[in-house]
Amino acid sequence: MQTLGIALMGTGRMAQVYGPKIIGHPGLRLEVIYNPRRTSAEKATAQYGGRPMDDLDAALADPGVDAVVIATPTDTHVKYIERAAAAGKPIYCEKPLDQSLERVDRAMAALAAHPVPFMLGFNRRFDPENAMLQRAVQSGEVGPLNMLMSWSREPTPPPIDYVRASGGYFVDATIHDIDLLCWIAGERPVEVFAAGSCKFDPAIGAEGDFDLTMTTLKMPSGALVHINNSRACSYGFDQRLEAFGEKGMIQTRNHREDPLVRWDGTATEARQPLKHFFLERYDQSFYNALNEFHAAVSEGREPSSTAEDGRAALAIALACAQSARKGAAVAPAYG
Amino acid sequence: MQTLGIALMGTGRMAQVYGPKIIGHPGLRLEVIYNPRRTSAEKATAQYGGRPMDDLDAALADPGVDAVVIATPTDTHVKYIERAAAAGKPIYCEKPLDQSLERVDRAMAALAAHPVPFMLGFNRRFDPENAMLQRAVQSGEVGPLNMLMSWSREPTPPPIDYVRASGGYFVDATIHDIDLLCWIAGERPVEVFAAGSCKFDPAIGAEGDFDLTMTTLKMPSGALVHINNSRACSYGFDQRLEAFGEKGMIQTRNHREDPLVRWDGTATEARQPLKHFFLERYDQSFYNALNEFHAAVSEGREPSSTAEDGRAALAIALACAQSARKGAAVAPAYG
C-alpha cells in the first residue's frame, strides 16, 4: 500500500481527533504537525510523532508531505485550502468549509484554479450504519423516498465560548444532518423551514442562537425531510435515522457501549444510556473518512464528500437559520 | 349502573363504528337510530337493534332517549348539535365539529345557550397507550417537554370522493395528531408550519390536497412538536408517539395482532406487518371514548374532550393547511 505523508494543520480539539487516526492508518504517515505557534506544534508531535513546523510555506513544500489534513479553527480553513491548493497538495478539510458562503466561494475558486483532490470531513457519511442505510436507499430497497428523518441530540450544551464561535446551531450541528440526509436522498431541498427555541442555556439565547430546533426540508421529488436537534439529552448522545419509502422503511438504532439487556424489579429489557459524545459515537467514522481520503488520493479519483457538497450544506444551514428567525420558508442560496 | 338511552344519529361508516360499541357498553342502551331516510334507519336497527326514526323532533323528544351520539356526515354535525342542545340532550359528537370555524362558533354558541354535557370524539386520547403517555408526561415523568413527535401513516389513500368531502388532509387526519399532542403537552401552539406533497394519488393533488405532510408546532413553552402523516404505508397503519423531556424520553410502539417474533434465513427478530386500519387499531379507544361520555353524563361533569378543544384543533389544522399552501409560518385563529 502506498503511504501518504500527512501534514496535520492544527493542534486543537479536532487535530486531536485526527492525530491518532492518522497514526493508526496503515496508508498514512504523520509527517508534519503545523501550528504557527511552535510550542503548540512541538507539544503535539511529542504526543503523536511527526516533525513540528511553524512555517507554512516550508510545511507545504516539505518533500515528505504528500497531503494535508486541515483541523484548524473554522475561520482559518479557507486560508489553508488556498495555500495547500496553490502548493498542489491533496486536501482533507474538517467541516464546515467556513461559516460564510462568500468565503466558501473563495475556497472553491482556489480549488478550481488548482484542481487538487479535495475532501470535506462530513464524517457521519462514513459511519458504517449510516452508510449501509444510504446504500439501501440508493439501491431502491425502500422504493422512492417519502420521508427521511434524523435525530441528533447531544448530552449537554457546549461552553458559551464554543457557541459564540460556532456560527450558530444550524451551521455548527444541523449541517451534519443536512449533508447526511441530502446524500442519502440523492437530492437537495428547494425550500427549508426551521423552528428554534432556547430551553437549556439562557446564554445561548442571549447570543440569538438556539439550543433546540426542528427543521423541515422540501425535496424536489416531493419527499419531506425532518431533522431534530437538541443541545441537551438526559440519556446520552441520541443519533437515529429513519428512511420511509413507498416499499418500506429502514431505521438505524443508537450505538451502545454496553450491549447487555437487563431485567429487574425496576425495569425490564433495559439498556444502558448511550455512548456519551460524538468522539466516541463517531470514532470509527473519522477513521473511515480518512480511509476514503487515502483511497481516493491513491486511486487518483475525487473523494466522495466534495467542496461543492460543503457549500450546499452551508447554504441550506444558513437558510434554516434565517427561516427560524423570520418564521418563513426560505430557499437555500445554491451557487 | 345507570343506563343511558342513546339516539344514534346517522347510519354511515362512523355510525357502524359506534353501533356495536353502544350495544357492548353495559351503561348504554341503543334506543333509537335516526336517519332522515327511514329505510336506512330500518336497515341499521335490523343490524344493531333500537327503534328506527326519521323524525328528528320526535327522536329528540322520545322519553327513552337520554343522550345523542352524532355520527352523521361532518357538514351536518352543527345542525344536530344545535337541535340536540336545544332539546337539552347530552351530546357525543364524532370529530371534527365542522370544517369551518364560523360554523363551529355557531355550535359553540348553541352550547353556551343550552349548556348540555358535550363530548367531542377525539378517540385517540382514549387509546390506552396514548393515555398512559399523557399521564406520564403530565405527571412530570420526563420533566419539562422539549419535543413531542407523532407518526400517523395510513395503509392506502382513501377514495377520491372521501378526500373531496374531507376538508383536506390536515383537517381530516392531522387534526387527530394535533388534538392528541396539545392534550399531552397541555398547551397549544402559537405558530405552525406545515409542508405537503402529493406522492401517491395525483387525483388528490388535483384537488389541491396533499397525501404526505410534515407539520411543526411551536409551543408557548418553547417545546417543539413534529407530526408526520402519510396516506400510504406499505407495512400497515403506523402510529407512534415520542415525548422527549429534560429528564427523559417515552415512546409508544405500534400495536400488533401477531405478537410472535420470527427468525429464519431471510429475516430475524421479525414481526408481522401492523394492524391494518384505524377501525382495528383504535377499536378499544372508540369504546373508551363512549365510556368517558357515559361516566361524565352519569357523574354530572363535563366530558374530557370539549367543543373548545375541537375548535382549537380545527383552528390549528386550518393554519397548517394555509401554511403548507403559502410556505410560511401561520398563527392559528383561536377564538
Place this chain on the structure above:
Amino acid sequence: MQTLGIALMGTGRMAQVYGPKIIGHPGLRLEVIYNPRRTSAEKATAQYGGRPMDDLDAALADPGVDAVVIATPTDTHVKYIERAAAAGKPIYCEKPLDQSLERVDRAMAALAAHPVPFMLGFNRRFDPENAMLQRAVQSGEVGPLNMLMSWSREPTPPPIDYVRASGGYFVDATIHDIDLLCWIAGERPVEVFAAGSCKFDPAIGAEGDFDLTMTTLKMPSGALVHINNSRACSYGFDQRLEAFGEKGMIQTRNHREDPLVRWDGTATEARQPLKHFFLERYDQSFYNALNEFHAAVSEGREPSSTAEDGRAALAIALACAQSARKGAAVAPAYG
C-alpha cells in the same frame, strides 16, 4: 347462541377465577354454585349470582344445570368427575386431574363408562400467543422441530401450606409447561430428566420439594425440550416460549401492562416489570378455555384438552419428580 347452565363446583381460589368468566361469557349461565358447606355456597352466589346448593345429587339433577365446572381442591376432582359423568353432565375440570395416576385412571374409567364431553383446564393452551405459536409450529412454519423451550418463573414462592398440598413443584407447575409443549410439539417424551434445587424457601426444601428446576424431555422425533421453573423472580411473572425448527425459530415475548418504552439517564429502552401473577397474565386464557368448552359442548364434539392429555402430563410430571430425586433419566408411565 345456546346458553349452557353451569353448576360451578367449589368456592375457593380457582372458583373465584372461573366465576367472573362464566358470568361474562354470553353462552354460559351461572345456574348453581355448589359447596358442601351451605354458607360458603351462599357467600359465593351473593357475589356471582346463581343458586347456592349443598346437595350434590340435587345439583347434578337440577334441570337448569347443563354442565359442571369443577374448581374444587385437587383431591376432590376425581369424585366430582365420577358423579357428574354418572349424571350425564358435560365436565370442565381445572387441572390437574389428580396427583395420583391411580386415581386419574379411576376418573378415566368413569368417563369411559359414561362418555360425557370432558375438558381439562390446561388454560395456557388457550392463551392467544401460545395458541398462535402452536398453530405456526403445527402448520410447518419452522419445519421439523429441533428444540422447544419454556420459561415459567413466578414472582414469589407460595405459602408453605399451598406447597404441601400441591403434589410438588413438578406436578403443580411444570405440568403446565409439559402439557403446553407436548401440545405444540404434537408428541410426548420417551424419557425425561429433571434437576431441582431449593434456593428461596428452606421450608420448601424441608418438604423434599424444589423451588428451582430445569427439565429436559426427549421426544420420539429426536426433538429436545427444555423447561425452566422458578418459584421466585424479581422482575415479575416470566413466561416465554421458543420453538426452534429446521427452517426457523419463533419466540413469544412476555406480556406487559405498560407498553411504554422509557429512556433516561439510568436506563434506555426500558420497559416496566411484568404482569404480576398467573391470574393477570392468563386472565384471557381462562376465558378462552371456557369458550372452547362451550363451543365443544354446543357443537357436540370433544373439547381440545382431554382427560388423556391430563393423564399423560401427570405421568410426565411424576417422572420429572422421580428423575430430580434420583438423578437419572426416567421414562414416563403412560397408560
Place this chain on the structure above:
Amino acid sequence: MQTLGIALMGTGRMAQVYGPKIIGHPGLRLEVIYNPRRTSAEKATAQYGGRPMDDLDAALADPGVDAVVIATPTDTHVKYIERAAAAGKPIYCEKPLDQSLERVDRAMAALAAHPVPFMLGFNRRFDPENAMLQRAVQSGEVGPLNMLMSWSREPTPPPIDYVRASGGYFVDATIHDIDLLCWIAGERPVEVFAAGSCKFDPAIGAEGDFDLTMTTLKMPSGALVHINNSRACSYGFDQRLEAFGEKGMIQTRNHREDPLVRWDGTATEARQPLKHFFLERYDQSFYNALNEFHAAVSEGREPSSTAEDGRAALAIALACAQSARKGAAVAPAYG
C-alpha cells in the same frame, strides 16, 4: 510496549485464525512459523511473514522466539506443550488441551515441572459482551445466581472428517459453553445430565455422535445451568447468554453485521440473519485472547484461562458425553 517474538506452531485452520491476529497486535512479532513439513511452513510465511522452520528444537531455541502459540491439530497439543515448557517458553495453546484426561494430565505434569506462563485459548471468555456479563454477575449485579443459560447453534454441520477427529460434539463444541458458564458462575458442576439427538446428518449419528444436544449442570450452590447446541441453524450463528439471579436477569443479544431495522409489507422490525460462523462472530475475542496472553507474559503473571480450567472443562464435557449415552446423571472426573 515490550514486543514478544512468537513462534506460531501449525499452519492449518486455527493457525490461519491466529496468524493475522499476531501480525495485527502491536505487542507481538510473528518471528517463526513452524511446521514439520517445510513447504507448509514456507507457504504460511509467504502469507503472514516470519521465518519458516521445520526443526522443532531449533524453533524453540531460536533467540527471536519469546513465546509459542500452538495452533496444531488437537492430538499434537500435549507434545508441543511438553517441548515448549521444557524449553522455558511461555505457551498459548488453542483449546482443547487434548481429548483425553490422561494426556491432559501429562501436559499438566510437564507444566508443573517447568512452570512457564500457560494460557488456554478459550476465546469466548474474551468476547467483549461475554466478559461484560461475567463482570456483572461476579460483581453481584443480579445477586446470587439461580440459572445460567447458553445457546450455541452453528449454521451448518461440519464435514464428517472434522466430526470424526473432533472427539464428539460435547468435547468439540459444548466445552466452550461449559468453560464460559463455569467462569461466569465462579463454580463447577457436581453433576451433569445431557441428552443428544442426530437430526441433521446421519453420518454423524453413524459415528455415535450427536448434532443436537441439551445439557444440564448442577452447581454446588444450587444454581442450575442449561446449554443447548445445534450443528444446524437456518438463521445463522446463534450465540446467546442469560444469567438469572435473585435480584435480576442479564442477557446478551446476538451480534449483527447489519444493524438496520427493516419494515415492509412482509415483515416489520426485521433484522438480517446472524454473522455466519465463529471466525466472524468471535474475531475480536481471538485478538483479545492473544492480548491477555501478551499482557500476562509482559507483567509476569498467570494468564486468566489456565490449563486447570481446560482440564476441568474437558472432564465436564466427557461426563456430558457419557451422560447422553447412558441416560443418567454423571459426576465429572475432576483431578
